[in-house]
Amino acid sequence: MATHVKRAFKYRFYPTDAQAAELSRTFGCVRKVYNLALQARAEAWQQRQERVNYNATSAMLTAWKKTDELAYLAEVSSVPLQQTLRHLQGAFTNFWARRAGYPTFKSRKKSRMSAEYTSSAFRWRDGRLTLAKMTEPLAIAWSRPLPEDSTPTTVTVSQDPAGRWFVSMLCDDRPTPMPATDAAVGVDAGVSSLLTLSRPVPGLTDEYGKIRNPRHERKDRERLAKAQRDLSRKAKGNGKNRAKARLKVGRAHARIADRRRDFLHKVTTHLVRENQTIVIEDLTVRNMLKNRTLARAIADASWSELRSMLKYKAEWYGRDLVVIDHWFPSSKLCSACGTLQRRMPLNVRTWACDCGTTHDRDVNAAKNILAAGLAVAACGDGVRPQRSTPGGRSSVKQEVVPPQRSRAAAQPRG
Incomplete structure (x- = not known):
């Protein structure tokens, strides 16, 4: 009998301008909420020796959305924001168990841009995936099929430093057994x-x-070095030339x-x-x-x-x-x-x-x-x-x- 496993299937997709803008806003809000919650937990411990758990940060998120300064958090799907609070809770759990270091703040330029959606925040119908706050399904390049009769339980959307968009779907799968051998x-x-x-x-x-x-890095070392030199010559800021060099x-x-x-x-x-x-x-x-x-x-x-x-x-x-x-x-x-x-x-x-x-x-x-x-x-x-x-x-x-x-x-x- 085959092993029952949870398996992520990752695909590249090509968003429309509206979808890219919505996802970029979501990435920014996810990063903001993570940093705010981390700061709140750090201050609670330093000032009152108090541990703040996920439920407390979730209540904080509700309060933040009602302020004028952070009202934009309500414009994106709430599920990725709740998920990043769960990830922060997991980071602290690993820290307390001495499996990892103390959680660090997310950087706009260096941190991975991603957002996680649970089943309540996306629609999966006839092989088409539509995320919350979007009217059109994602244009996914299906490089391989999903397991038969399998429905994604969690969807993670990300963008890498090369500007490529990816969607990862977590599904139930049963890998095909391999014949036993004595080797x-x-x-x-x-x-x-x-x-x-x-x-x-x-x-x-x-x-x-x-x-x-x-030695893949050695083969492309000259190309990478030239790209990094070009980036170092561009003026720091939000200019288009620096963005192109970073890409x-x-x-x-x-x-x-x-x-x-x-x-x-x-x-x-x-x-x-x-x-x-x-x-x-x-x-x-x-x-x-x-x-x-x-x-x-x-x-x-x-x-x-x-x-x-x-x-x-x-x-x-x-x-x-x-x-x-x-x-x-x-x-x-x-x-x-x-x-x-x-x-x-x-x-x-x-x-x-x-x-x-x-x-x-x-x-x-x-x-x-x-x-x-x-x-x-x-x-x-x-x-x-x-x-x-x-x-x-x-x-x-x-x-x-x-x-x-x-x-x-x-x-x-x-």
Whole structure:
């Protein structure tokens, strides 16, 4: 039986001038309400040590609409304004649980422009979507169909820095199960090679099991630098020339992000389709970005997005994603005899073990990651000799992301 999931389907659309103006006003009001509520909550805590919840900010919103200064808030749909208050409440919940930092104010130029509509604020009829305060449906470019017999429950409209308009529809979906397989693969992330697998995969890797890093940012670095130089020469303000220059910078960034995302989707889909078990390292990307020498290359590789894709695709399609601790000495451990080397500087790309085996650093790491991950899935710890880690923790994180359905359910029927 297929897994029941909530899935967002994102499409580009082309608004009329009236729709674009209405959405732009809505974006501005959403940002204003978020900032006002954040300021009110901060002042309540600083002055009276009082926590203000969503219900209190909702009452504040009603009062704000009745003032002459903020009467324009009543001209747009109230649902996106209520939704941004819920998002603020979620941000504070994450802050109190120490999952995120303190919420920050939204900037007109830097923050994402978006508005969220629930089912009471839009009409979905015969494949046509009409938002509140609008008389005409959105002209959506249907790049793929929505799931059959599915109705959107939430709609999010956004505009990116490149000036493109997108609508994201949250629907109930049942991803098509993939046939079960006994294949397993270890994945080592890198910079020169984006990924190194524990075994070569025809059509995906080279003969050594490595996936070339496309380096999308490096390819478009000159174009992006020129656009940013042009923007820096324009006088600050609301002039049309500066707006055009800012749009060129946004388009350059969008081109890089789109190509990177497309490549990661293709790689992760291939890995999930061909393997029942995928083992990766728990890389602390945030800390690694503090290295000024490698920060740009690490950011371009987008390891966090890669892991996120692997995680939700494994859950959807009945695969096992195993995450081992980043303290596991995958590079310094001989995958042939288990000997642990004392030191392994980053500039050492190949090395020879005392047992006579010559290793490629990345390929050897991928093999060790696979062995450790299979041990986690089987008995809860590693199978190779390991040096103790800081704090006395196991060198294997022992985190397994299981699929949401059994392996037997993934067997093809017929």
